Amino acid sequence: MLESHGASRILASFHDIVPNWIFAGLYFSQKYIDQHPDNIRKMADGLVKAYNFIATHETEARRFLPKYTNVEEDLCMIAALREYAPIEPMERINQQRDLMVQYGYIKSKISIDHMLDYRFVPQALRQEAN
Numbered sequence: 682m683l684e685s686h687g688a689s690r691i692l693a694s695f696h697d698i699v700p701n702w703i704f705a706g707l708y709f710s711q712k713y714i715d716q717h718p719d720n721i722r723k724m725a726d727g728l729v730k731a732y733n734f735i736a737t738h739e740t741e742a743r744r745f746l747p748k749y750t751n752v753e754e755d756l757c758m759i760a761a762l763r764e765y766a767p768i769e770p771m772e773r774i775n776q777q778r779d780l781m782v783q784y785g786y787i788k789s790k791i792s793i794d795h796m797l798d799y800r801f802v803p804q805a806l807r808q809e810a811n
Contacts, residue, residue, distance in 0.1 A: 703769055703777060714798070725801045732765035767806040768799050 746757035
């Protein structure tokens, strides 16, 4: 991608510097969780199916990217794909938090344990993560 913007070579990828960085998560209010647990369960199941499709049909999955991202297909075919991790290890979450404190993005090492809720992750994936 950088080459398309004039860079002649990439010295290191983001994952070389900070492997398995957590870029996103799913967030629901407690009210929504209480009122719509079936919707959350269905969404989680769909996410698992999507990542399974990507893992078993990578080329075909990459061909969907231009339609939904407006990124050119040749870039989509070489872009890094993140592996699915239904449960992120607490050590990784705390490492990222510590980096954010170190570089001044947040002020202190706050705990987010109370915000993590893995009960909607399919049981088989919960067991696999442990």
